[in-house]
Amino acid sequence: MVNHRIKHISIIMDGNGRWAGERNMNRSYGHRKGIEAVKKIINACLVRQITSLTLFAFSSENWIRPGNEVKLLMSLFRESITNNINALHENNIHVKFVGDLSKFDKSLIYHMKDLENLTHDNDGMNLNFAVNYGGKWDIAQSVNKYLNKNNFNSKSEISVSDIEENLTFYKNHPDLLIRTGGEKRLSNFMLWQHAYTELYFTDCLWPDFNEHELDNAIRFFHSRNRKFGGLRAVHQIENNDK
Ligand code: IPE
Ligand code: IPE
Ligand code: MG
Numbered sequence: 001m002v003n004h005r006i007k008h009i010s011i012i013m014d015g016n017g018r019w020a021g022e023r024n025m026n027r028s029y030g031h032r033k034g035i036e037a038v039k040k041i042i043n044a045c046l047v048r049q050i051t052s053l054t055l056f057a058f059s060s061e062n063w064i065r066p067g068n069e070v071k072l073l074m075s076l077f078r079e080s081i082t083n084n085i086n087a088l089h090e091n092n093i094h095v096k097f098v099g100d101l102s103k104f105d106k107s108l109i110y111h112m113k114d115l116e117n118l119t120h121d122n123d124g125m126n127l128n129f130a131v132n133y134g135g136k137w138d139i140a141q142s143v144n145k146y147l148n149k150n151n152f153n154s155k156s157e158i159s160v161s162d163i164e165e166n167l168t169f170y171k172n173h174p175d176l177l178i179r180t181g182g183e184k185r186l187s188n189f190m191l192w193q194h195a196y197t198e199l200y201f202t203d204c205l206w207p208d209f210n211e212h213e214l215d216n217a218i219r220f221f222h223s224r225n226r227k228f229g230g231l232r233a234v235h236q237i238e239n240n241d242k
Pocket of ligand 1: 013014015016017018019057058059062073181
């Protein structure tokens, strides 16, 4: 077995609503508790020297939820940024928001950009929040970016690497994807970038996810042989996939 260092962990943080429901509380309570788990896991990843952590916080499909839940999530995003901006910077974390930000209201975009700008030169852990993110959107925006750069007519066929170069993550694809909450699906999360990612599903609901659960996922990762289509386990390849 070949052990890889985990450079990039992605997480589908699912189960906040059910966690609250089990306690006869409303869904907003679950989302608030979910933020505590986010902080815990960011710190745990820092301690474990993970290079990049990408958290799925709001999908391009989550807008179809009831208006009051969407509104609450938006205000929790804003509140979490203001409450944690200094601590994130002090920890030398480089924060990015990935997704179609244009759909958010101006003041939220301002807070997101403020956090990105403040932490821009930090060279510690990369922390990415996928917000209004969809894997299909990502591929489409990549193709559009490519076409714009090349005046729509540079060549007749767009190659895999043309798309790759314009996606939200370039040469930095997740090694390990964790999905909490028991569902075993991608829900439109980084469809391209998870091509060769090791997939770990746990029934643990997101607000209960902690360092111990994270270590279980990391242990699972280290028990896998990554072959990237070959016959033998190989060491990490440059792109994490082909
Ligand atoms: C994940 O928890 C958080 C977001 C999608 C924002 P859910 O809100 O999906 O919780 P469940 O799946 O309904 O329990
Ligand atoms: C995925 O969870 C999105 C996030 C965690 C942000 P969902 O709860 O939206 O996924 P589905 O609807 O169960 O597939
Ligand atoms: Mg869910």
